[in-house]
Amino acid sequence: GNSVTQMQGQVTLSEEEFLFINCTYSTTGYPTLFWYVQYPGEGPQLLLKVTTANNKGSSRGFEATYDKGTTSFHLQKASVQESDSAVYYCVLGRMSNYNVLYFGSGTKLTVEP
Amino acid sequence: EAAVTQSPRSKVAVTGGKVTLSCHQTNNHDYMYWYRQDTGHGLRLIHYSYVADSTEKGDIPDGYKASRPSQENFSLILELASLSQTAVYFCASSRDWGSSYEQYFGPGTRLTVL
Numbered sequence: 001g002n003s004v005t006q007m008q009g010q011v012t013l014s015e016e017e018f019l020f021i022n023c024t025y026s027t028t029g030y031p032t033l034f035w036y037v038q039y040p041g042e043g044p045q046l047l048l049k050v051t052t053a054n055n056k057g058s059s060r061g062f063e064a065t066y067d068k069g070t071t072s073f074h075l076q077k078a079s080v081q082e083s084d085s086a087v088y089y090c091v092l093g094r095m096s097n098y099n100v101l102y103f104g105s106g107t108k109l110t111v112e113p
Numbered sequence: 114e115a116a117v118t119q120s121p122r123s124k125v126a127v128t129g130g131k132v133t134l135s136c137h138q139t140n141n142h143d144y145m146y147w148y149r150q151d152t153g154h155g156l157r158l159i160h161y162s163y164v165a166d167s168t169e170k171g172d173i174p175d176g177y178k179a180s181r182p183s184q185e186n187f188s189l190i191l192e193l194a195s196l197s198q199t200a201v202y203f204c205a206s207s208r209d210w211g212s213s214y215e216q217y218f219g220p221g222t223r224l225t226v227l
Contacts, residue, residue, distance in 0.1 A: 032214065042218075043117075044156065045218065049215070099144055099207045100146075100171070102158075103148075103157070105155045106155050
């Protein structure tokens with residue numbers, strides 16, 4: 001089946017520190033992988049997308065890279081800001097199946113000033 | 114700007130009662146989805162629809178029905194609400210073509226079943 005595992009439930013950093021969130025996925029074929037971000041009181045919104053064609057994606061200072069060999073997908077940012085505090089979801093997309101998404105359990109990032 | 118709205122934003126229901134959650138999108142998207150969010154589980158897909166008057170089961174459809182009377186509207190129905198259905202519910206929409214395949218989410222409905 002399709003599944004995503006995020007082991008880091010919570011991450012606390014100080015401003016300007018380096019962020020690294022990892023996840024692993026299980027699926028068949030060629031998935032599209034996403035990172036969605038959710039701010040308090042809102043629905044999730046797309047942060048960035050990575051396809052099997054390019055292996056990397058970036059947006060708003062965040063970068064994501066996926067490794068098909070280890071079926072891992074990580075998100076990083078060189079210097080976090082307090083405004084980056086949110087929940088980050090690793091998401092597996094099956095575009096061949098009506099764009100259905102499979103969410104990881106999420107990583108709550110808290111950035112302290 | 115993509116727009117998905119949900120109503121109500123918050124609801125308290127009694128066990129065994131009927132609950133209907135509504136979703137409306139103005140994105141002209143063909144695909145719509147219902148998810149529930151529970152602490153520690155992320156979002157899980159309940160039902161989805163790729164065309165009006167048709168719905169499909171997602172990963173956790175038991176205890177839920179869905180209705181898609183038009184392209185713009187998608188409802189989630191709990192015929193006999195139970196305590197275990199207390200959660201935050203999100204609706205989303207997506208286009209069926211193009212390279213983005215992004216899902217646009219509504220603000221969520223917080224449902225409490227007592």
